[in-house]
Amino acid sequence: MKIAIGSDHVGYELKPTIIEYLKELGHEVTDFGAYSTQRTDYPIYGKKVAKEVAAGHFDRGILICGTGVGITISANKVAGIRAVVCSEPYSAELSRRHNNTNILGFGSRVIGPELAKMIVKVWLDAEFEGGRHERRVDEMDAIGNNDDQAFEAIRTSEDDKYLDHC
């Protein structure tokens, strides 16, 4: 997969370990900064990576800050992005299978490198299940597009792709 990665100055030190691991797994990785421990603002990198993923230039994105929270919230402001912050693998896997997340965030002050690598692997391997989750994911995207009309149309749709929605 083509993966965009970003961090702030706090996440910077964990990032090379994750980049190296992604390459070992056979992925192509582009680092969108930060490129040092000099103090900076996490929304810069959350936005950059999210825009690249939303534009379809990358299959997935990975974001790291101190807690993973600020950079993930920033990414979720971009239409088309479903970003999850995780500190354990169960939510990482389910976020793919049920929520079709396209960005994974975590905190370098919260988890160590080995747990981070485990979370990354589980998240990259898990597939979106579709089915009953399809409608909910499309509803989330309508919220992201600030499109109330589309949201209602999806919510009330009897389209075949939404029928298995229990």
Ligand code: RB5
């Ligand atoms: C930076 O001090 C810190 O706030 C940032 O890395 C992140 O934890 C924000 O959510």
